[in-house]
Amino acid sequence: MRKTTRTWLLLAATLAVLGCCLAGWLTWRQSLARSLDDTARRGDNVLQLATTALSGELDRFERLPPLIAEQTIVTRLAADPRNPALVIQANDYLRRIQRLLGATDIYLMDTDGLTIAASNFDTDTSFIGGNFAFRPYFYDALTGEAGQFYALGTTSGKRGYYFGAPVRVAGLTAGVLVFKVDLDAIEGTWAGGDYAVLVTDPEGVSFLSSRPDWRFAAMRPLTNAAQANIESTRRYAGTPIGLLQIIGEGRHRNSPVLRIAEVQGAREYLQRDMPMDRAGWVVHVLIDTAAARASALTLAFVAMLTFGVLAMVGAVVWQRRLRLDERLQVQAEARADLERRVEERTHELRQAQADLVQAGKMAALGQMSAALSHEFNQPLAAARTYADNAGVLMDRGRLVEARGNIDRILSLIDRLASISRHLRSFARAPGQKLSHVSVAEVVEAAVEIAALRIRAADATLTIDLDSDLPQVVAGPVRLQQVLVNILTNAADAVEGLPTRTIHLTAEAIGDDVLIRIADSGPGVPEGLATRIFDPFFSTKGVGKGLGLGLSISYNIVKDFGGDLSVTSGPGACFVLRLAAAMTAQQEAAE
Template sequence: MPQAVTTAATNVTQTGRKRWTGRAVVVWSVVAAVGLALASVAYLWAERLTTERLRVSGAQRLEVYAGSLENLLGKYDFLPGTLELSDDVIDLLQKPEDGALQRAVNEHLERLNGLAGSTSIYVSDLRGITLAASNWREPNSFVGDNVAFRPYVRDALRGRPAGFYGVGTTFLEPGYFFAHGIYRNGRMLGVATVKVNIERLEKTWIQGTDKVLLSDEHGVIFLTSVPAWKYTTLRPLSADVRRELAATRQYYSHALTPLDIRYEPTRDDGVQFVTIRAAAAGSGADTSRRMLSQRLSLAPRHWQFIYLSDLSPARSNAQTAFLLACLLQGFLIVLYLYMRQRRRSLRLKLKAKEDLQHAYDNLELMVAERTYNLKQMTRSLSDEIAVRQWAEDKLRETQNELVQAGKMAVLGQMSAGITHELNQPLTALRTMSDNAAVLLDRGRIDDAKANLGIISQLVGQMGTITGQLKAFSRKSTGNMAPVAIQPAVANALFLVERRLEQERVGFRLNVHHQDACALCEGNRLEQVLVNLFNNALDAMAGMDNRQLTVSIDRQGSRVLICVADTGPGIPDDVRARLFEPFFTTKEQGAGLGLGLAISERIVVEFGGILRADQAPGGGAQFTIDLPISEQGAVHG
């Protein structure tokens, strides 16, 4: 009988264990399924979030590129119309056989072309025959060419000022053409044309694996950061379009082959993806690359900017989020098992806790006595702290005034470039206002209104310049906040842009971390960058190769801004004293030697370091090492 009871109890225990094991298998299976689903959600969320960041960054770059292009073209839009103010041009159109008059107009156009910085300027009669050109001295001069087949000439002859991008048929040099009719007493005598080279914008579009391209209304790519894509098409061209392009010779002898690209349907949130074969991008491998596509239309020219963002970061972040989700769930499971085991051990520690509480009560009495003694010591130190605080406030105020004085000195050094930058639109304003008066006297109200519109645009440009100078010259608040590095570099570059153009200095911006933000004060950071830019330009004076390079990178919890030049470099004996106040290697009267000392002081106040080294390719390199801010820049 006892044996039978024991056997029954054993069977019941084994049955209970089997039931518990079965429930555990079901529970853990459900947990694994839920965990896999959550990890998949994390994957999709991370991919969508990174894609949205790429979209925002690409949209910002498109706006910057479009603004740069419009600014470049806007500088020359009014130039063809001013030629009708020249009596020699009017006389030549009325007396095309006068050789002396033709030479005078040729020389006038040659001088005007040099001052404006355009590619060429030429004047044609009503038949489209070029009577005078700025390149009249060259063997392949435009003089005598018939340009009536060009759309911009036909539009101008119809009384509509025109703009047109095309490849020159004489030198095979691409450019943008501005055309405007030349009138006298309300009668058209001919057409003035200005050609501008916009190819140099491509050099600023190189951004790692991302691609930038600009296409016309037919989908022909004529500007791009990928040389292999130039003069290809976004889609196959119809026979009518090809006949039209052949008639106008817009792209002359280029084949205009379609780019190997496949478009995916646009998502509900407006995001579109495209797939481009790597072989089409020049890699030679038979693979495809999926990229984020964003477009920006440029009216009224019917052009379209396209920015293609590499999706590799999105895939990488999504995979990382998936792995982190799996690891987090595994950690939570281990934590649950640990807490379950810990509850069992807590019962054994209750007695020890009671003893510890008794000791704690005694400790409170000791702490109260010690606190009373510390309060007495604190009262005696309060007066000394107040005095030291006053001294520190006075020192900080003096340092801020020195920084402001250094800023004003920088503006003084740049006064010549600023004056030229303002004189140029002022000269155009005077010309256009005089022209408007002439047009009003002649009863050409519409043309006068157009001139007044151009005057308004020029005033807006001058307001932009003075606004940037006002923002740079204002006193810094001294408050630390997250500051976006790339806009700060752009603001500082604005103040030395004229000097870069005058001294023919190349500029390159290498951005290795798009959204880099540093914890500092934006206005003072721009002051440091302007000092470093000016020092670099001074160092490269007289050098054959002048290149200014700015790099933005991130190393751990630090942001690095490197300013490198191609000057003679920094000798070792000079580097040891480079940041000493009043130490300078410039000629007497060219500087006080305070720029680098003030800049180092500002960077140190930000919690950073300013270093001077030899650039890898020769020249000097200054590195601003600042603490990074993960909160994002504060825009004001």
């Protein structure tokens, strides 16, 4: 009997050890997967902010070179490049414009690529006399296109993004005006934290990075064609291109996991990427996985410890039942104590669940702030364009037109404030006052804000409003918000397709006014039509929105007493049904 008991005890101890190891391994795998998922989501937020900052800086300067290229002093010097008096005037003008606009350098080249005037004419690194015909921004602009290129300056040795614009005289290209913009300030905002941000060019070379030792290094060995392209354009002015020491590669779902050798030892990173097609760049965020692995290891240890404690308790209970039959009361007390512990664990589990719900709410608020930043970007870009135009108009003495641009800027500022106030419409806040609103005026304001996104998608917008369209019962700012959201969604849907059209119509039917916005995109799949207005539901990819826009729009239209629906085939068609406002004659008749 005693030998049999020892055999069972030995078998139970072996199973307990194996179960403890299995529990720790399973917990480690599941916890690590969850921790890496959280790491990937955090990386997407950082990626979205970094990409938005870069795009905003490029948007700020993109439209300026063509405007400056049309100025009289620039065109006169391009037509007569050897006139010393014109050179002096142009140098002074370019320096004033450079300081006013915040560009790094502005210079003018003739058709042979020789620099004839520059904002840094009186510095040790003056561009005057330098020939940059080998740069792509020069020969692209010389053919009449907008030239853009990122490179290390061959004269200054400083990094910069170049915008080139043709200077036309009598209908012919007589020179190229170039803006050089420094992106180092944006790079400086990426420093710190357990992540690294880097931007690679079309050849895969990192030229912007929060890690200085990763700058001017390739993530993969360069091909012969890539090396030849770098040398022909002198993109990095002879600077040697290094190579990141990737000593191990893996994947977590769709994300690469890289192990990189560094001075202080090898570290593992989860990589998230987002392309910037306009410049041919790719923005990468590499987040250190050490914290995720430490968290998973801690939870695995807790699971093993819990399993071991439970196994030990079971062994003690079992042994007492075999040897101490007379102490039934003691065993009953032990069972009661065990039930109390289980109840405490259950209470702790419920508390943990409540904490997870609160954490989820905080994560959603963080994503909403990124979406609000994206909503602000379009009015800010429009305001920047109007401000630039206003400056040019005032220089030309056209004060009335400049005043019109300033009024539009004030309107856009009111728009930004209104977006902030009305974001709470997602919560369906009651009691907001409605009024009689002109559909034509709201459509005009919405199209003005959405025009930037529509042009970026290279889409064609047509508008067809009935001439005798009545006013509707709504809030003008919130109705404008709904139209902007649907128009920008339509631009997203048609972007990259062979046919890119958006059609907005409005007509009165009975006591209602129907506003339809149809696009030539892929439409809404039949199985998703019933979920399209749900919060946090989105058909877009990672980093392209939180799925709140249509939900907010739906609730806003409901607050107006109207309805928002969608049909598909071909393309998507969103229909806003709003109540028509009663005229003074109708009110008197009642």
